[in-house]
Amino acid sequence: LELLRANARISLASLARNxxxxxxxxxxxxxxxxxxxxxxxxxxxxxxxxxxLKLSVVFDLTVEPQVIQDVAxxxxxxxxxxxxxxxxxxxxxxVHVLFRDQEAMEKFMRSxxxxxxxxxxxxxxxxxxxxxxxxxxxx
Numbered sequence: 001l002e003l004l005r006a007n008a009r010i011s012l013a014s015l016a017r018n019x020x021x022x023x024x025x026x027x028x029x030x031x032x033x034x035x036x037x038x039x040x041x042x043x044x045x046x047x048x049x050x051x052x053l054k055l056s057v058v059f060d061l062t063v064e065p066q067v068i069q070d071v072a073x074x075x076x077x078x079x080x081x082x083x084x085x086x087x088x089x090x091x092x093x094x095v096h097v098l099f100r101d102q103e104a105m106e107k108f109m110r111s112x113x114x115x116x117x118x119x120x121x122x123x124x125x126x127x128x129x130x131x132x133x134x135x136x137x138x139x
Contacts, residue, residue, distance in 0.1 A: 060091040067118035
């Protein structure tokens with residue numbers, strides 16, 4: 001798993017050499033890890049700014065308790081929303097969204113976010129600099 005975390009594109013042959021197993025044994029183990037849900041997916045981490053998504057915004061939402069899941073699931077359907085977390089504290093939802101510009105953010109807020117029933121408060125913050133982006137699990 002450490003080798004896959006460092007390079008999800010590593011070949012089975014290279015992976016097998018590194019862990020000193022046969023290729024078929026490594027493939028079997030990988031398939032099992034995917035099957036049981038230990039590995040959720042293999043992906044490439046893309047720099048959103050390359051695609052013109054230069055505005056990275058977090059919305060902290062206070063939501064009526066009875067509709068938290070509905071609001072979260074609704075927000076998760078929007079392509080510009082990249083992460084939705086339910087928290088144990090107020091605000092209860094933390095939503096990370098990527099935009100091309102301020103105008104796109106305003107349009108999202110007015111036509112999508114503010115139309116959802118049950119949101120009591122919206123706090124907005126712009127990410128100005130990333131110091132760490134690590135989507136992997138330390139094992």
